[in-house]
Every structure is written in C-alpha cells, then in structure tokens.
Amino acid sequence: MSLDHKNDAEFHASLIEEVLKAYPDKAQKKRSRHLSVAKPAEAPEEGGEQNLSECAVKSNIKSIPGVMTIRGCAYAGSKGVVWGPVKDMVHISHGPVGCGQYSWAQRRNYYTGTTGVDTFVTMQFTTDFQERDIVFGGDKKLEKVIDEINELFPLANGISVQSECPIGLIGDDIEAVARKKKSETGKTVVPVRCEGFRGVSQSLGHHIANDTIRDWVLDKSEREFEATDYDVTIIGDYNIGGDAWASRRLLEEMGLRVIGSWSGDGTLAELEQAPKAKLNLIHCYRSMNYICRHMEEKHGVPWTEYNLFGPTQIAQSLRHIASYFDDTIKEGAERVIAKYQPLVDAVISKYKPRLEGKTVMLYVGGLRPRHIVNAYDDLGMEIVGTGYEFAHNDDYQRTGHYVKEGTLIYDDVTGYELEKFIEQIRPNLVGSGIKEKYPVQKMGIPFRQMHSWDYSGPYHGYDGFAVFARDMDLAINNPVWDLFDAPWTKTEPLAVAAE
Amino acid sequence: MPQSAEKVLDHSLLFREPEYKEMFAKKRADMENMPAAEKVQETADWTKSWEYREKNFARESLSINPAKACQPLGAVFAAAGFEKTLSFVHGSQGCVAYYRSHLSRHFKEPCSAVSSSMTEDAAVFGGLNNMVEGLKNAYALYSPKMIAVSTTCMAEVIGDDLQSFIIGAKEKESVPQDFPVPFAHTPAFVGSHTTGYDNMLRGILEGFWANAEVTKNETINIVPGFDGFAVGNNRELKRILDLMGVEYTILSDVSDQFDTPSDGEFRMYDGGTTLEAAKNAVNAKATISLQQYCSTKTLQYAKSFDQETASFHYPMGVAATDEFLMKVSDITGKEIPEELRMERGRLVDAMADSQATLHGKTYAIYGDPDFVYAMARFVLEFGGEPRHCLATNGTKPWAKKMQALFDSSPFGAECKAYPGNDLWHMRSLLATEPTDFLIGNSHGKFLERDTGVPLIRLTFPIFDRHHHHRFPVWGYQGGLRVLVTLLDKAFDTLDAAGLEPGGDISFDLTR
Secondary structure, three states: OOOOOHHHHHHHHHHHHHOOOOOOOOHHHHHOOOOOEEOOOOOOOOOOOOOOOOOOOOOOOOOOOOOOOOOHHHHHHHHHHHHOOOOOEEEEEEEEOOOHOOOOOOOOHHHHHHHOEEEOOOOOOOOOOHHHHHHHOOOHHHHHHHHHHHHHHOOOEHHHHOOHHHHHOOOHHHHHHHHHHHHHHEEEEEEEEEOOOOOOOOOHHHHHHHHHHHHHHHOOOOOOOOOOOEEEEEEEOEEEEOOOHHHHHHHHHHOOEHHHHHHHOOHHHHHHHHHHHHEEOOOHHHHHHHHHHHHHHHOOOOEOOOOOOOOOHHHHHHHHHHOOOOOHHHHHHHHHHHHHHHHHHHHHHHHHHHHHOOHHHEEEEEOOHOHHHHHHHHHOEEEEEEEEOOOOOOHHHHHHHOOOOOOOEEEEEEHHHHHHHHHHOOEEEEEEHHHHHHHHHHHHOOEEEEEOHHOOOOOOHHHHHHHHHHHHHHHHOHHHHOOOOOOHHOOOOOOHHHO | OOOOOOOOOOHHHHHHOOOHHHHHHHHHOOOOOOHHHHHHHHHHHHOOOHHHHHHHHOOOOEEEOOOOOOHHHHHHHHHHHEEOEEEEEEEOOOHHHHHHHHHHHOOOOOOOOOOOOOOOHHHHOOHHHHHHHHHHHHHHHOOOOEEEEEEHHHHHHHHHOHHHHHHHHHHHOOOOOOOOOOOOOOOOOOOOOHHHHHHHHHHHHHHHHOOOOOOOOOOOEEEOOOOOHHHHHHHHHHHHHHHHHHOOEEOOOOOOOOOOOOOOOOOOOOOOOOHHHHHHHHHEEEEEEOOOOOOOOHHHHHHOOOOOEEEOOOOOOHHHHHHHHHHHHHHOOOOOOOOHHHHHHHHHHHHHHHHHHHOOEEEEOOHHHHHHHHHHHHHHHHEEOOOEEEEEOOOOHHHHHHHHHHHOOOHHOOEEEEEEHHHHHHHHHHOOOOEEEEEEEEHHHHHHHOOOOEEEEEEOOOOOOOOOHOOOOOOHHHHHHHHHHHHHHHHHHHHHHHOOOOOOOOOOOOO
C-alpha cells in the first residue's frame, strides 16, 4: 500500500511546500518555521558524539488559532502527566467539572494499592465550580473540600490542588489555603498553578509541577531514610501499561536499588526520598529534567538520561547507568544483558521478517518521537517522519542522535498538515494519539497509539520489547487492511480476477 | 523469566507472574511508606459502612467521580450534527484536545474541532485577535460550510463577547460576510454538557432563524439531544418516521459524522442536518425534543415562532415509545402503521418470554436525567425495581418527576432519586443497599469492582466496550436491544454462580 521510497529529502521538502500553500499568509509564515527535513549532521565538537542528522525547527511557541493543534494545556501536563500518577495523594481538579472528567483514568498509569482507600489515581476529585464560585472566589470552597477529603480518605498521604483556567483569573490564593491546611493537619498540600491558559502546551504544566515538587515536597519531610551506595530513582516514567515495572526489574536485577518511581506507581515518600539517591535516572527528559537539575544543584545528585525502548538502547543504557557505579553493578549490567539476549533473539527472529523495511511516521509528545526510533530500528523498520507536540530546542537537538537525514520533521503539527503528509507518504504505520488514530485508519493505514500503547504495554525493558514487537506486527499484518476496496469497484473485469 | 517470544505476555498477565509480585511487595515494604495491610483492610471495610455513607452524603463541596461533563462538550457534539460544520471553541486550547479525545474514545471515530488557542496575553487583552486569526485559518484550511463558535470557561471568565468578536472578524475578512458563524456562550461552571448542547443548538438555530420570514408547512423538527447512542438511535428514529410517512428535520444529526466507513478516505465531514434544512426548519409546525433536559432553551426558541413543542425523556421501552409515536401522529395527522404495531408486539412478546428472569430484580441507574428516567421507566415495565436513580446533572424538579414515576408502579415503592449526587455517593448506596444490577457507563466498572454489583453499560461514555453505540436503544427495536443486554448480564451472572466445582447446581442448559 505504501510508496516505496527512501527518506527522500527532496520529496519531503516538496510536501512541506505543498501544505504551506493552504495557509493564509501570516499563518504560512509562522508554520514554515516548524517544518523541516533532517539535514546532514555537522562534524561533532572535540570529544562530542557524531549526530546522524540535524533536526532544527522552531519549537515551544504558541500554536496558531484555528488550525487544529493536537496539543493540550498546562493542566494536562501537571495533573494529567506529572502529579496524577502519584498514587497515595488525592489530586483535586480545582475549577469546573470538565478538565478532571476528560482526563479521568485515561493515561493508564498502573499502580498497586486499594483504590479509594490508600490510593486514588483512577478517581476524579473536583471542586466542580459553579457560577457563584467564579463570582465570590473559590478559596473557601477549596478549604472545605480539603477538610472533606481528610474526613473521607484518612489514609491519603497528601493532597495536590491542580488549578484549572478560572483560578488564576479570579485571583484566588491557593497557596494560602495550602499553607493553612498543611499547618492544621500536618499533611502535605501542594498548590499547583497549572491553569490551562499558561504557556503554549502541556510543557509548561510539567515545569510548573516540577517546581511545586521542589517548593512543597523536597526537604519538607522529617522521615528517616537509610540510603545505600546503589540507590537510584526512576524519573519521568509514568508506568503506562506497567512500563516503570518492566524497567525497575532490570535495574534491580543488575544490583541497583530503586528508591523512587517518579511518578508512575509512585508515592509521596518516593518523591521525598529522591535527593538521597546516588543517581537520578531520567526517562522522559522533557517533563522532568527541571527537578533533576534542581536536585543536582541543591543536593548534589547527578542525573543521566536513559532509554529502555528496544534491545539496542536498553543495552546501551544499562551499560551507561552502570558506568556511574562500581564493578558489581557493571558486571550486573552485563549479566542482565546476557540473560535477556535469548529473548531478544527470539523476538527479533519471530517479528523482524514480518516487519523489515516497513516505514513509520511518528507524532507524539515530548520524548517518544525520538526515544522509540531504535526500537523500530531493531525490528528493521524505518522512521520517515517524526515530530513533537511540545518539545523544546534541546529535544530537537537530541533527535539528531536518532533519525537519519531526509526524515520529515514537524513541530506542533496541525491536523491538516499531518493528514496531508500521511496521505502523500503513505507509511506502513503511524504512531500517534487517540485524536489521530481513526482518521489515519480510515485512510487504510495501520496505526498504534503511542501515548497509551493503544491499551497494551508495557513497552519499556526487555519484557516490554516483546509486547512492542507483537503489537507492531498485529497492527501492520492484519487482514482487515485488505478489505477496504469493494471488489465491484476494482477496475479489472471480475472474470479476470477470478482466474 | 516470564516473557517469551512464543507466548508474549502483556500487562494483563505479565504482572501476575511471581517475579513481579515479589517486586511489588518489596517496593511497598521498603520504599512506599504506605499503611499496614490491616489498616487498609479496616479502612476499606469502613468505607462500605452505613456510618461512612452518612459522612459521605454529608459532603457539601467535594465532588468525587461526578457523572457529568462541561458545557462545551455538548456544544461540540451538537455542532457535529450539521452539514460540514466545524466547531470552533474560543478559549484555552487544551479543552478542545479533551473534547476530541473524549468523543473519539466513545465512538471510536475521528472528531474534529479547533480552538482559538488563547494564552496568557489573551487573558489580559481579550481574545479578539485569536478570533480574527482563528476563523481565518479554520476557514482556509478546513473548508467548512459553517463554523459553530462556543466558549471555554477561560473566555467566559474574562468576559469575551462572541457576537461583537465575530462581527469584528467578518469586518477583517476572516470569513465572508454571509458565511454562517453561529455562536453560543457555554460556560463550564454552569450546568453540564447537556446545557451546552441546548445552548449551541439554540445558537445555531438563531443564526438561521433570527430574521426569517416564516411560512408554515407540515414538517416537524426533531431534537435528539446529547446521546452516546446517537448513531444507532438517530437511524432508528429516521426509519420509524419514514415508516409513518412524516416529513421531518432532525436538528443536529450526528449519525453519519460519528460513523464514517473505512474505504481508504478520511471524511472530516459526513452527513448531518443540511444548512438548507436547518434554515427551513423555522417553518415547521412543531419541534419535538427526545430529551427534555437537553433542550429547554431550544424549545422556548421554537415556541417563539409559534411552533407546537413537545418533549420526551429518551423514549425507550414500550409506553415511552407509544407516547412518542402517538404524539407524532397527533401533530402530523399521520397514522401509526401496522408494521410498528407488529414491532411493538414483538418487543412485548420478548418481555413476556423473559419476564420470570427479570421480575423483581433491583437496579441502580445513573447517567443524564433523561436517560435515567427512561431506563427506570423501562425497568418498571418488566417488573424490575429501579432502587437508586442518580443524575449528577439532575435537578430537584427532575427528582420530583422521578418520584412521580416511582409512585406510578408498585415496583417503585422502594425507589429513590438522587439529584446532584456523584458516583462516590453511588458507591455508598451499593455498599449498604446492594442491587442486583448497576446500569451506567464505563466509569461504573470501578463500582462493579468495589461492590460486586454487575455493571450493564447503556449510556455515554462507553470507553471499554466497542460498537454499542451503533445499535439503537430507542423505540421498540431499541427496546429489544436493551432487553437482550440486560438478559445476557442476568444469565451470565446466573451461570457464574453455577461454576463452583463440587456438583452440578444452577448450571442449566436451558433457561
């Protein structure tokens, strides 16, 4: 079904030219800065790594009105991504009912615990603002809501207040409420000013959430914690479909002790413990690098990025992580890599022949558009286009480590652009989100949701790679894609077809 | 090692393997600082007690697991039912991503809508520029025939005036002067998604009818209301009206928009009420709403054009369908054809065949007020008891109406309506006064897990089951569908009870 073409820089450049024609002048000028074709990489600086390509586009800029951006908002970044998975706290969607409703239990952040008793991730707590709350302010209501939570959920270890748009506009003082309630009950209360109109995407919400961990959680607890030399924190893994668990297993198997999981399946205590780690490991750089930098500055905890998508990156990452520790851990890393090699070989020999040479276009959030590339590569698949909803400049720099020159790059892509690109390139697979899934599938192109793993997972770690390979195969090699054309609409006479 | 290439285990089995179980236990013991297991158990039991129920119902400010969404969702839904209409939601952009995702997850279909992407500067200076630029871009890129504008709570709080903004945008040639840009203010802090549906529908009609010369004709207008089963229901509705030979216009028909075929082409727009039909609908002799609580303002507006109005509560089951048909017949003078009488008889036949299974079973029901009313009414028809009827967006007058329904049947004696309550209240009700079944949406699965009351998914949103919305629940045929759904659950529950090893009890081949 797909065109047989290599990453054709010229072809991709012509596609960009083509889509831009549809825009009014002002919008055209703005959008042109966000679309590009990966260029040949420059020679690295002394001792630097050789990039595969150069993917610079403008990023982290306001979306244009009326173009169907796929982005969300700061609330989605804070409540939906960073804070929401912290399982032993109650997260209040503070404002009208909608935001909490639409983001309710939709990110598949798995966790252990008894929901409604000691853990609360898949519940929707809201102040459900009415007109009077807008007119008279919501602080009193928020106080009452916090009291009611403490009454009904005595085992909750803390509360966060996730602001929706009106809060910042009506001048409420949620910090004062938080301080007051904290002093009354001794329980952590975190006020988060993640109103949806702040910033340009989810990204500022991540940053604001990180800052509130810094200001309201770290260094605030008196709890004793025995540290060891092998302590690490998993940061920026939201345990979607159990990702953080598949990752944790590998780290523990190589001899490390994971003292916190941020924030998938994480608890308040695990947030508090992180400054005691020997090393912070960051999976989603975009959403949690801020707090890692802070812990490095303030607590002297070094941090490093890692990537557990696909065997190539897993092996590289485990060795890289081990390089921060002694031989016990280095040997542990080799032992783990060797242990799983037969599984890797079996997965690749089963699925690679079915997937080799297939082309993929990605459009995801702030990390996966580059992080997953090698996992596809391990299965013989090729990325022909990729882009981010809310990446910054440093993300596009890093993308050059992963994608080949000629790859189509699109930042904050609009519905119109993405549809046209897919229509023209006709890749064998598109990996994006729920809003893109059905339009793409109707074009007859296989699709996997790469935010939620399309209700599957885990995809991290060796256990996850097997699931990833299986899922890409079942998406691409399903017979349904051959049923799209009614036989009587085919051009050749039926008699010939029957022979 | 639990994982293998031969039999790939995903999350549903992988994390039950001993390696993972052990890892979870260790994490809890060493890292989590969570309460002891006994304490958790004790608290869990307490949350299911009468004492807790009283505390829970004493809540005044906190809403937990509400069964309602905000206005603009309803506005986007209503606008999607018009020919080549693009929803343009003025305010923060994240909201639109949410509406689109929410509707896509339920219908398993594309959902297109745009935002004016207002940010901090717009919060200070107002969103006029966003409107001007946004309408221009949306019109150029997506070639709609109409752009329906609604608002997020951000735009409402800062007080943007849609009417003057749209006039301003047209002056700046964002869209042609005669291009339809109806609008509705849809503040999220007033009412719910059903309010938004009503506001947007009225806004669209005002756009077409405001200065219309009315020449009365024999057609009737039908307002379906916000409905997760709209694809199946609207088609069933059209079939019934066609059988009767009625001339009608459905005001907002999403049945094609949320059910496009897979044939290689993505249709951003499909079907819907034509703009011509929407314009001409002002001449109708009557406007009938199938969901009263989704259409108060729309019906008022229709009334102002001397149209007869009538409204129903989601006509499901025998008597509710009877009433609807008789009203249509009454207004249009068209007789109810024999064919529909036969369909009615078949539904009654099915109910009679299965009455022993259904008689005396108790139900908890939640959802939008019209749905809850309809469901309770149908349950009473086959001798069930709708014990706990809850609508987060239900009002006191709704609860009164529910009470009148309960009072109309001996099966309603033990039943109560709960307006404004949420699913955490429902959890207390089910824990203290369990029913045989729970009827609701996908969110009910947590109640089912917590209380053991089997869930039947019959209303929006249904995220975790596929394609239910493609089949009607309205009318006699729809009634059959609902009946079979309830019976399947009842029989499955009965069979599950007979699975206990050590005998062959209650595991009957014929039921």
